Amino acid sequence: MAHYWFALWGIVFRELFRFVKQKERFLSALVRPLVWLFVFAAGFRAALGIAIIPPYDTYIMYEVYITPGLIGMIQLFNGMQSSLSMVYDREMGSMRILLVSPLPRWFLLVSKLLAGVFVSILQVYVFLAIAWFYDIQPPVEGYLWILPALILTGLMLGALGLLLSAFIKQLENFAGVMNFVIFPMFFMSSALYPLWKLQESSQILYSIAKYNPFTQAVEFLRFALYGQINQEAALATILAFAIFLIIAIIGYNPSKGMMKRKG
Amino acid sequence: MKLRFSLSIGLLLCSSISYSETIFVTLEKDNAIAIVDPIAGKLVKTVEIGQRPRGIALSPDQKHLYIATSDDDTVIVVDTETLKVVARLPSGEDPETFAINSEGTRMYVSNEDDNQITVINLAENKAEKTVPVGVEPEGIAVSPNNEWIVSASETTNMVHWIDAKTLEIKANTLVDPRPRALSFTADGKQLWVTSEMNSTAMVIDVATKEITQTIRFAIPAVGQEKIQPVGVVIDAEQNWAYVALGPANRVAVVNAQTYEVEKYLLVGARVWNLAFSPKQERLYTTNGVSHDISLIDTQTHKVTKSIAVGRYPWGLAVKK
Numbered sequence A: 001m002a003h004y005w006f007a008l009w010g011i012v013f014r015e016l017f018r019f020v021k022q023k024e025r026f027l028s029a030l031v032r033p034l035v036w037l038f039v040f041a042a043g044f045r046a047a048l049g050i051a052i053i054p055p056y057d058t059y060i061m062y063e064v065y066i067t068p069g070l071i072g073m074i075q076l077f078n079g080m081q082s083s084l085s086m087v088y089d090r091e092m093g094s095m096r097i098l099l100v101s102p103l104p105r106w107f108l109l110v111s112k113l114l115a116g117v118f119v120s121i122l123q124v125y126v127f128l129a130i131a132w133f134y135d136i137q138p139p140v141e142g143y144l145w146i147l148p149a150l151i152l153t154g155l156m157l158g159a160l161g162l163l164l165s166a167f168i169k170q171l172e173n174f175a176g177v178m179n180f181v182i183f184p185m186f187f188m189s190s191a192l193y194p195l196w197k198l199q200e201s202s203q204i205l206y207s208i209a210k211y212n213p214f215t216q217a218v219e220f221l222r223f224a225l226y227g228q229i230n231q232e233a234a235l236a237t238i239l240a241f242a243i244f245l246i247i248a249i250i251g252y253n254p255s256k257g258m259m260k261r262k263g
Numbered sequence B: 001m002k003l004r005f006s007l008s009i010g011l012l013l014c015s016s017i018s019y020s021e022t023i024f025v026t027l028e029k030d031n032a033i034a035i036v037d038p039i040a041g042k043l044v045k046t047v048e049i050g051q052r053p054r055g056i057a058l059s060p061d062q063k064h065l066y067i068a069t070s071d072d073d074t075v076i077v078v079d080t081e082t083l084k085v086v087a088r089l090p091s092g093e094d095p096e097t098f099a100i101n102s103e104g105t106r107m108y109v110s111n112e113d114d115n116q117i118t119v120i121n122l123a124e125n126k127a128e129k130t131v132p133v134g135v136e137p138e139g140i141a142v143s144p145n146n147e148w149i150v151s152a153s154e155t156t157n158m159v160h161w162i163d164a165k166t167l168e169i170k171a172n173t174l175v176d177p178r179p180r181a182l183s184f185t186a187d188g189k190q191l192w193v194t195s196e197m198n199s200t201a202m203v204i205d206v207a208t209k210e211i212t213q214t215i216r217f218a219i220p221a222v223g224q225e226k227i228q229p230v231g232v233v234i235d236a237e238q239n240w241a242y243v244a245l246g247p248a249n250r251v252a253v254v255n256a257q258t259y260e261v262e263k264y265l266l267v268g269a270r271v272w273n274l275a276f277s278p279k280q281e282r283l284y285t286t287n288g289v290s291h292d293i294s295l296i297d298t299q300t301h302k303v304t305k306s307i308a309v310g311r312y313p314w315g316l317a318v319k320k
Helices: A002-021 A023-044 A062-092 A094-099 A105-133 A140-167 A171-187 A195-201 A203-211 A213-225 A231-251 A258-262 B002-018
Strands: B022-027 B032-037 B042-048 B053-058 B064-069 B074-079 B085-089 B098-100 B106-111 B116-121 B126-132 B137-142 B148-153 B158-163 B169-174 B179-184 B190-195 B200-205 B210-216 B232-234 B240-244 B250-255 B261-266 B271-276 B282-287 B292-297 B302-308 B313-319
Touching: A002 A023, A002 A062, A002 A105, A023 A062, A023 A105, A062 A094, A062 A105, A062 A140, A062 A171, A062 A213, A094 A105, A105 A140, A105 A231, A140 A171, A140 A213, A140 A231, A171 A213, A195 A203, A203 A213, A213 A231, B022 B053, B032 B053, B042 B302, B053 B098, B064 B098, B098 B137, B106 B137, B106 B148, B116 B137, B137 B179, B137 B190, B148 B179, B158 B179, B179 B232, B190 B232, B232 B271, B240 B271, B250 B271, B261 B302, B271 B313, B282 B313, B292 B313
Parallel strands: B053 B313
Antiparallel strands: B022 B032, B022 B313, B032 B042, B053 B064, B064 B074, B074 B085, B098 B106, B106 B116, B116 B126, B137 B148, B148 B158, B158 B169, B179 B190, B190 B200, B200 B210, B232 B240, B240 B250, B250 B261, B271 B282, B282 B292, B292 B302
């Protein structure tokens, strides 16, 4: 059992070390949501209609509304970034070292995922701390409640990244995937506008957004930040995580997945 | 853990016993009043009361509720226990706002269309006198020592100082355009007046009857034309004043010592009137266009909840 822990610690430490060493990455991970918060939200503050929707008890400013969406954004980018590093590792050969270890492949992949989630949670809490000074102050218990939600949503979005990395052969292809995955996922979700608002303009867009796993993750986070559990969103997040992970594990299996064809 | 749990249950029980209160809200379009339990945060019931109810106040002993039912041309007296109308006061035409003296013996009603104030004797439920004032009198208040009745004329842009003994105008103060609401500080030394058209609130010194401060409201990203101050209240310690800003959908929190605006709190659409809870730990607002009331925590200056009450909530009164 000890060597499992040792391997997990090694993988988490490597991810953390890489994160700390790359100051630009930490900075950009923070700057991205903060730009959305300070610039985009400020611009839309007066433009968007307000209405009370759960979990909120009263009228909220637009920046309060998009905060959970931006937390989701941090995790989405982080998930993609750690899968980008998988592609890089594969190209550089360090992945081979990881995958030839005697531990089961699923364990190594989940460890890799957990390492990414750990890093994303650090980013989220720093973001929330800055947002607090910008008058985005959810109830104190919300900061605690959001932690389990962050782990699950982080795992789900990380697993999605892992899945993608299993099927991407070269770093160059990754930028395209970022465009075709991150942006549609982010914009066709409840991160920037409530679903009812989308429904007003297009029923199709509404349906896509409703079944978008990212929407479910954002809603899960939104409720958790206010000390509530959105069961539907929580279950959908867990389900999406399971599906993404299983496909990723199959994808990384040399005898079955994409690795075989590549090799 | 167990101790903490029982402690919190205990606190919960205490709080529900010691803080029970009821908010009565007039619903202009539903011809009714809404009864709200602010502790549970919910609408308890709605009772039909009369045509277009607007101004509302409790008698000092809290046994009666006075409601101006404008389209019935009367102020009705409602028993707060049975919620039945027990009397109708001769208020004059189209009553909207009124004020009661601290003894509960007299009511002063603004008659906007007739440019006068009707004085009603509450012991006999009879009109005693009418006092002619400026054009379109709206806001009205009685000083805490019952010495002055002040009336704001929307079109004349004046605050009229009526001597409560002689019922004659003793002084006038020219104020910013379209004055709406008036409120005395608890010590009776200041009178706060809001100007709907100038986006301002003015502080008048009661002794000299002159404006000593003018507070201008401006909210980033909100057009100045939307900032229309209406209701104003000042806490008993005179630390904070709160001003409802109408279609700006915000309540301004003003430091009553420095006269600086500290914060703008987002509430429902077209916030109009304000009232404190009995211990002033909460402030309630009526939001006409969004059909709800908002609850503000006066310690943290945060809006904690908004409760749907019915169509066009106008005024509110809070009973212990």
